[in-house]
Amino acid sequence: MKTKLRKNSRYILTLAVALALGFSVGVSDLVFGQTDGTITPLPSPQQAANAERIVNLPDFTPIVKKFGDAIVRITDSSTKIVHGHQGFFNPFPENSPFFGFFHGLPNYTPPVKEVTKALGSGFIISHNGYILTAGHVVRGMHHIVVTLTNHHAYRARVVGLSVRYDTALLKIHAHNLPIVRLGNSKNLQVGQWLLAIGMPFGLYNTVTQGVVSALDRSLPHDDEYIPFIQSDVPINPGNSGGPIFNMRGQVVGINDQIYTNDGGYMGLSFSIPIDTAMRAVHAFERHQKLKFGWLGVEIQPVTPQLAKALHLPEPVGALVAQVMPSSPAAKAGLKPGEIIVTYGHHPIYSVGTLPPLVGDTPPGRSIKVGVLEQGKPHTLRVKVGTMPQHMQLAISKQSLDIRRLGLRIGTLGHKEQKALGIHHGVLIQAVYPGPAAFIGLHSGMAILSINQQRVDSPEQFAQLVKGLPANTPISMRVRSHHESLFVVITLPG
Numbered sequence: 001m002k003t004k005l006r007k008n009s010r011y012i013l014t015l016a017v018a019l020a021l022g023f024s025v026g027v028s029d030l031v032f033g034q035t036d037g038t039i040t041p042l043p044s045p046q047q048a049a050n051a052e053r054i055v056n057l058p059d060f061t062p063i064v065k066k067f068g069d070a071i072v073r074i075t076d077s078s079t080k081i082v083h084g085h086q087g088f089f090n091p092f093p094e095n096s097p098f099f100g101f102f103h104g105l106p107n108y109t110p111p112v113k114e115v116t117k118a119l120g121s122g123f124i125i126s127h128n129g130y131i132l133t134a135g136h137v138v139r140g141m142h143h144i145v146v147t148l149t150n151h152h153a154y155r156a157r158v159v160g161l162s163v164r165y166d167t168a169l170l171k172i173h174a175h176n177l178p179i180v181r182l183g184n185s186k187n188l189q190v191g192q193w194l195l196a197i198g199m200p201f202g203l204y205n206t207v208t209q210g211v212v213s214a215l216d217r218s219l220p221h222d223d224e225y226i227p228f229i230q231s232d233v234p235i236n237p238g239n240s241g242g243p244i245f246n247m248r249g250q251v252v253g254i255n256d257q258i259y260t261n262d263g264g265y266m267g268l269s270f271s272i273p274i275d276t277a278m279r280a281v282h283a284f285e286r287h288q289k290l291k292f293g294w295l296g297v298e299i300q301p302v303t304p305q306l307a308k309a310l311h312l313p314e315p316v317g318a319l320v321a322q323v324m325p326s327s328p329a330a331k332a333g334l335k336p337g338e339i340i341v342t343y344g345h346h347p348i349y350s351v352g353t354l355p356p357l358v359g360d361t362p363p364g365r366s367i368k369v370g371v372l373e374q375g376k377p378h379t380l381r382v383k384v385g386t387m388p389q390h391m392q393l394a395i396s397k398q399s400l401d402i403r404r405l406g407l408r409i410g411t412l413g414h415k416e417q418k419a420l421g422i423h424h425g426v427l428i429q430a431v432y433p434g435p436a437a438f439i440g441l442h443s444g445m446a447i448l449s450i451n452q453q454r455v456d457s458p459e460q461f462a463q464l465v466k467g468l469p470a471n472t473p474i475s476m477r478v479r480s481h482h483e484s485l486f487v488v489i490t491l492p493g
Contacts, residue, residue, distance in 0.1 A: 121242030160284030183250025198242030218352025296327020342370030406434020
């Protein structure tokens with residue numbers, strides 16, 4: 001676009017162009033119109049090269065071309081019979097003269113077949129058909145179908161699934177398949193570029209990009225054994241289980257979940273580090289049970305108020321709320337009220353830092369644990385045990401945020417139990433925009449069961465919700481005042 005300028009304005013524009021491109025511009029570098037007062041910039045080749053370097057952004061094309069065909073779509077194509085309804089039907093109103101002829105005649109609706117489909121992504125890690133995905137993608141699936149980018153579909157079986165690492169290994173009967181290249185998530189740094197390839201809403205090979213926002217991120221409601229990679233890579237329902245690549249074309253994580261109030265992407269994505277996922281895969285390959293380290297303590301955050309009360313200079317570490325009898329922590333002399341500030345060579349800045357480190361420790365290993373007792377530091381040596389079945393290192397909380405539902409829940413006290421006339425369940429403390437608000441749940445209600453499974457604690461409820469399939473109607477039994485009812489809720493991916 002040409003612009004008419006006065007003589008003084010020409011010099012200003014020339015200077016502005018020079019500053020913007022980062023080099024000095026001579027008068028000879030510009031051709032000035034002689035008749036209408038217009039100017040037309042003609043950058044030299046060197047100027048054009050400098051300008052190109054200014055806007056140089058990463059090119060993800062080689063990664064997509066080389067590894068895009070190794071990304072798969074995962075669905076559950078199970079068929080169920082919806083039973084028909086038998087009752088009475090009259091097509092005429094009561095004031096019709098024909099009403100009496102049809103009154104009391106039976107009517108029957110025949111059963112129909114209904115196909116249910118869950119959706120997720122995965123990626124091939126071996127030429128003979130081993131596929132890695134997020135555990136919650138296939139958990140509860142009955143007929144897993146893996147579809148390649150060439151639209152060839154295969155039935156898949158689950159080789160292994162870890163709930164705590166939310167990782168699943170699948171196998172299909174195929175050969176000479178394209179594969180991804182695995183990297184090392186421990187080499188990631190905040191600010192590095194990431195690329196995600198997946199099947200959001202079933203759309204094949206959708207590519208999104210972003211940067212590493214944070215590392216070793218713990219989530220407040222579940223997955224306490226996963227040191228998540230946080231990024232701003234756009235992730236939507238159906239992306240779960242797909243890979244994230246670094247700029248070297250190596251898979252460094254598995255897309256797992258997002259932070260959302262309405263089921264859609266809001267700028268916060270969380271991925272399972274590939275090192276964590278491969279620990280589960282190696283156990284699956286050896287047909288071994290995945291073992292987690294265990295201390296036998298309940299811990300809670302050190303708030304600024306607690307730090308002040310405990311005479312600490314700053315609110316860091318994990319406060320020991322309870323030590324289980326005969327546990328490794330008890331045998332080492334760890335006591336309630338002490339604050340864990342180091343574990344091995346790792347500093348514990350926040351309560352969520354500790355569980356992944358403990359869970360990743362091989363049982364039987366002796367670890368130095370640095371603690372503060374009444375503000376004074378000392379070191380204990382703890383022989384890490386094996387986590388008993390159905391037990392986990394607990395983080396004591398008064399409430400949990402279940403972001404997938406848009407709920408904050410807490411334990412039922414004696415007052416709530418008496419008021420609602422129940423003895424189990426969890427209390428809804430707050431409702432945010434999301435699936436729960438959409439179906440009319442509100443604070444003060446109690447959740448008694450979900451997907452026909454009894455709810456006994458906030459932590460157990462969080463685990464149940466995490467394992468439920470996406471985009472599938474789920475039954476939930478709730479109680480308000482002295483009335484119980486079932487509602488249907490659909491969870492996002």
